[in-house]
Amino acid sequence: MYDLKITNARIVTPDRIYRGDILVRDGKIAAVGDCAEATAKETLDAAGKFAFPGMIDSHAHLNDPGYCWREDFPHGSAAAVVGGVTTIVDMPLQNEPALINAKIFADKAAALAGRSLADYAFWGGLVDDNSDDLEGMHDAGAVAFKAFIGPVSPDYSSINMGLVRKALGILKRIDALGGFHCEDYSIIKAAEKEVERRVGKNASWTDFLASRPVSAEIISTRSIIDLARETGARVHICHVSHPEVAEIIRQARCDGVQVSGETCPHYLTFTGEDVVKNGCTFKCAPPLRDAEAREKLWGYVLDGTLGCIGSDHSPCRADEKDDAVHGVFGAWGGISGIQNMMQVFYDQGINRRGHSPTLLARVSAETAKVFSLGDHKGRLEPGFDADIVLLDPEKNWEVTPESLRYVNPISAFIGLTGRGLPVLTMVRGVVVARDGQPENLYSHGKLAKRGI
Ligand SMILES: [Zn+2]
The missing domain is CATH 2.30.40.10 (Urease, subunit C, domain 1)
Incomplete structure (x- = not known):
């Protein structure tokens, strides 16, 4: 029975x-x-x-414990399961404290007991002073380690290439995955300064898009891949926004470098024109690109280069997205999407572009595999x-604010x-x-x- x-x-x-x-x-x-x-x-x-196998969101920021006025696990996981996500791989930042050692890993696990409808796994933090803590977090169960090459927030330090190289040596030894936000910050900072010199505080959304060129993403991705090639470590390129970046990953994979790629439903659906037209709701980093790039990006999802799909669910309060107060560079960047990722990916990929529903099952199986959950998640098999x-x-569906289960029902998908x-x-x-x-x-x- x-x-x-x-x-x-x-x-x-x-x-x-x-x-x-x-x-x-x-x-x-x-x-x-x-x-x-x-x-x-x-x-x-x-x-x-x-x-379908339930989706595994490889990239979510549920802010719990910590900034629960942005999001928390009860709301975020309710949104996840309503939308077909059954496992949430939660980021280590926008937590208080950020998850950067085994003790905090255990504390976060304890704090979330009784607060989630979905299963969850944790990214560990890879910051500038915790290389001695990586193995402990790995042993505790961290499925990957997240690093930023440029500044992200005051509570989460970024690291330079020397520290990336050192960390990859450790991750190789313990067979753990390093995940990176790849945008070269010096390029972005110089472009922002140039805009400010020209227009002062009156930067437009077109200026914002121009301040984060594809070259910033390419240079950073190449550097990470070069270090993965040297160290033999497994690396994951988070939220790839452009086909030129995906092509670098594809070639490296052909060369035998252990690199996986991830993109997000918003890069597969929207374009920079949406940012210019609608403003901060569509602000994310890397930014949305043009329609040609978006269509080419689908090709890399299909061929498995971008085998993981993450929502990069990045919630905030409405006032944090007010560019009249914070300006286009200072206003909150991030798109909340964990609830809608499956339906959007299905409609955009299967209905509108004619791909097979098997694409979703491939993504689930690959995401499970990349995040070391592939022995028990991501497939409908005995x-x-x-x-x-x-x-x-x-x-038929329409995304409405009333339908969203988030603490802050704000989303580009509305x-x-x-x-x-x-x-x-x-x-x-x-x-x-x-x-x-x-x-x-x-x-x-x-x-x-x-x-x-
Ligand atoms: Zn993120």
């Missing part, structure tokens, strides 16, 4: 879609395929729906966690319309969201264990 039987689903794997049943026992997938004879305590008819999303491909919506999400065999509503199960989410 099984706990649950999902019948009549169109089951999506990385390379095919087939009609079948999914059997769940003890939170795990027990069998997939033609299971007509099997009986279960509960049956769920998924006729007309796709069954033995894997029953993290399952049923998506109704005929359901107003976007599409078709194809997650209607049921389960984490380890338990339904945590149904028809856009989270269940009241905040103690269900657990820290995901790093595996192979």
Whole structure:
């Protein structure tokens, strides 16, 4: 006797879609395929729906513990599961304190107990004075280590290339993943100064876009890849915004460098024109690029160069995005998107560009693998966690502020319309969201264990 039987689903794997049943026992997938004879305590008819592996958001800032007036785990994880994300890989910054050693790792894990509907894993911090703490965080379960080459916030120091090189030597030894925000800050700073010299405090959104050229992203990515080549360490390039950056990653992968790439739904959907037209809601770093770049970026998602999709969910309070007060350079950069990443990726990729739904299953499997969760997450196969999303491909949607579960329902995705919506999400065999509503199960989410 099984706990649950999902019948009549169109089951999506990385390379095919087939009609079948999914059997769940003890939170795990027990069998997939033609299971007509099997009986279960509960049956769920998924006729007309796709069954996807739950998405793994490789890049989220839920700000908890710390800046819960921007976001917290109860709200952020509710948004995640409503939208089909079953595992959140949470960033170490915008936490108080930032997660930079094993003690803080344990404290964060304890603080989040009972506060999440989704499972979660933690990025560890890679800052300028914690190279002795990397191994401890790795042993505690950190799935990757995040570094900034340029300044990000007062509580999280950036590192230079010498420290990157030293850290990669350590990460290679312990077989851990280093993840990088790649933008060369000296280029950005010089461009910002030039704008200020020209127009003082009256910089426009066009000036903002021009201050973060693709060359800044390229130079920084090349440097990280060169050090990965030298040290043999595994590196991850976060939020790639442009096909020229992706091409560098593709070539390095062909050369055998252990580099993975990530992009975000906003780079695959919007353009710099949206920033110019709508302002700070669309501000992010690296910035949105032009339509030609956006279309070419899809090609690198398809060929697996950008095998991971992260929301880079970066919430803030409304006043922090007020460019009349902070200016275009000082106003908050970041787009909240964890709730909408699956529906947007599905609609933009499958409906509007004609790709196969298998693309989503490929992304889930690859993201799980890159973040060392690939032995139990990211696939609809026996033995894997029953993290399952049923998506109704005929359901039309529009993102509204009322629909967003965030502490601050602000997002560039508000107003976007599409078709194809997650209607049921389960984490380890338990339904945590149904028809856009989270269940009241905040103690269900657990820290995901790093595996192979
Ligand atoms: Zn980020």
